[in-house]
Amino acid sequence: MPSFKNIFAAAAAIAAVNAAPAPPTPLIAPQDVPVNQYTNDAANGAPFLNNIAQQNGKLWFGTAADIPGPEQQDLEYMTILNDTRIFGAITPANYMKWQYTEPERNNFSYTGGDVVIDIAEDHGKYVRCHNLCWDNQNPAWLLDLVASGVSNKTMISILQNHITNLIEHWGGRCYSWDVVNEALNGTGGWDQANPFYQVIGPAFFPIAFEAAEKAVKKTKADIKLYYNDYGIESGGARAQGAVNAIAALKAANIQVDGVGFESHFEVGGTPSTAALVQQMNTFIALDVDIVMTELDIRFVNASAANAGGYAQQATDYYSAVSACMQVDRCIAMTVWDFDDKYSYVLTHLLLF
Ligand code: XIL
Secondary structure (H helix, E strand, O other), X not given: OOOEOOOOHHHHHHHXXXXXXXXXXXXXXXXXXXXXXXXXXXXXXXXXXXXXXXXXXXXXXXXXXXXXXXXXXXXXXXXXXXXXXXXXXXXXXXXXXXXXXXXEOOEOOOHHHHHXXXXXXXXXXXXXXXXXXXXXXXXXXXXXXXXXOOOHHHHHHHHHHHHHXXXXXXXXXXXXXXXXXXXXXXXXXXXXXXHHHHHHHHHHHHHHHHHHHHHHHHHOOOOEEEEEEOOOOOOOHHHHHHHHHHHHHHHOOOOOOEEEEOOEEEOOOOOOHHHHHHHHXXXXXXXXXEXXXXXXXXXXXXXXXXXXXXXXXXXXXXXXXXHHHHOXXXXXXXXXXXXXXXXXXXXXXXXX
16 A cells, blocks of 8 residues: 555645635545655646745745665655655755764764765755754764763864864755754743753854854855744744744844744644744744745544545645745745655654
8 A cells, every 4th residue: 555645735735826716625535645646747637746836936845855765775755756846855854963974973974964965966956954953863972971971161062063064064055954953842941851951051052053154154155044843833832932042043143044844733733824824924023934844744543544534634734835835935845754654753643
């Protein structure tokens, strides 16, 4: 059975921007999306996702890919990934993270990220480089240093060194970098589990962006710098914490170009278009772009994965993508992979 995700309803939302009245929600509903929904435009009358997004003013409709991996032996997966009519950008799901890029202190490895960038360049796609500072997927040596009471000064230089090396290595091959990822807790304060916060305190945030800005200047490339997070997409304390953090960077005249709305939503629990638009505009008032960076709409309850549930899921993809289409400075959308076979979150099952 195919395992492609039900993201094609996004195409209807994109098309609706220039069509009146808006088309009905689900293009597809039951079970899995057949592969020709992605690959055979003419046969099913549905437009290619990236083509239609770019025709309607967005930079891309993209996907994450956890490459290098078994995906590379899967002809169907790779055909869809490579097809720039379908996906105009790739985000490496893992291989630019610290545990892979600096597995030993000051010993950098770029091979995994290179594979993704090479694929993107071969097919004319953007790359969202992800990420430079996060509380997850850090190497043991770094966590050991934190546990052994590393000094503030050393931790700052480790963070700056990592950011500088990665940005300078890939340079303008990255459209953007997620400089800091998921730094907040549920009430909008700093995440206490973040090792950089633990040692450096709140200053880790501007320090990371300052290091990124400095490295970008050295490359002379136009690399955009982002803060990326979940749970900031439709108001609440966490969103307010992110607004405050971005405002503080702006007030200090530190480069920050955008905010990533991860958009890991739930079937039936996806924020409304209006709520998403409102929160995008709150950030945009600070003079930043928005990208939907990890759009994925999962069932929280496997028993809800029936025809009605799939229709709701299509409606949710439609309403989420509609928000980006309604906001000029929501410049692009990326789904967090498109095939349950390789996905962090299955369409049908809750994994976390
Ligand atoms: C996920 C990857 O998809 C998984 O393969 C990995 O095991 C854990 O990380 N927010 C993010 C992404 O910013 O980096 C995460 O990616 C998903 C949640």
